[in-house]
Amino acid sequence: MTWLLRVLLPKNVPNVQIPEVVNFQEMNTMLYETMQNWYQTAEERGKALGKAEMLLHLLTDKFGMVDKQTEAIISSLDEKSLFECVRRLSTARSVQDVIKPMQSSL
Numbered sequence: 001m002t003w004l005l006r007v008l009l010p011k012n013v014p015n016v017q018i019p020e021v022v023n024f025q026e027m028n029t030m031l032y033e034t035m036q037n038w039y040q041t042a043e044e045r046g047k048a049l050g051k052a053e054m055l056l057h058l059l060t061d062k063f064g065m066v067d068k069q070t071e072a073i074i075s076s077l078d079e080k081s082l083f084e085c086v087r088r089l090s091t092a093r094s095v096q097d098v099i100k101p102m103q104s105s106l
Helices: 002-012 024-063 068-075 079-089 095-105
Strands: none
Touching (some): 024 095, 068 095
């Protein structure tokens, strides 16, 4: 078990704090909870990336090609911020009208 905690897990999941465990049941519980957290985080990020991609398509349809910097800004936004951008899209006259408020919060 020591090898698993000190060698295998740190090597395969770097930058993750691994708590000390006393037995395999504790370890099983810890791994399950960690995997659930990773899954939830990945699912949330996947949703945000999907919405970012949709916003980029809408911006391209309305204003033409979007530059790389704007793509990076949009890709870094969370779901709530992306939703706010989409709400501004219908009245926006430029890409900056859509993302400018988000740039100040980054």
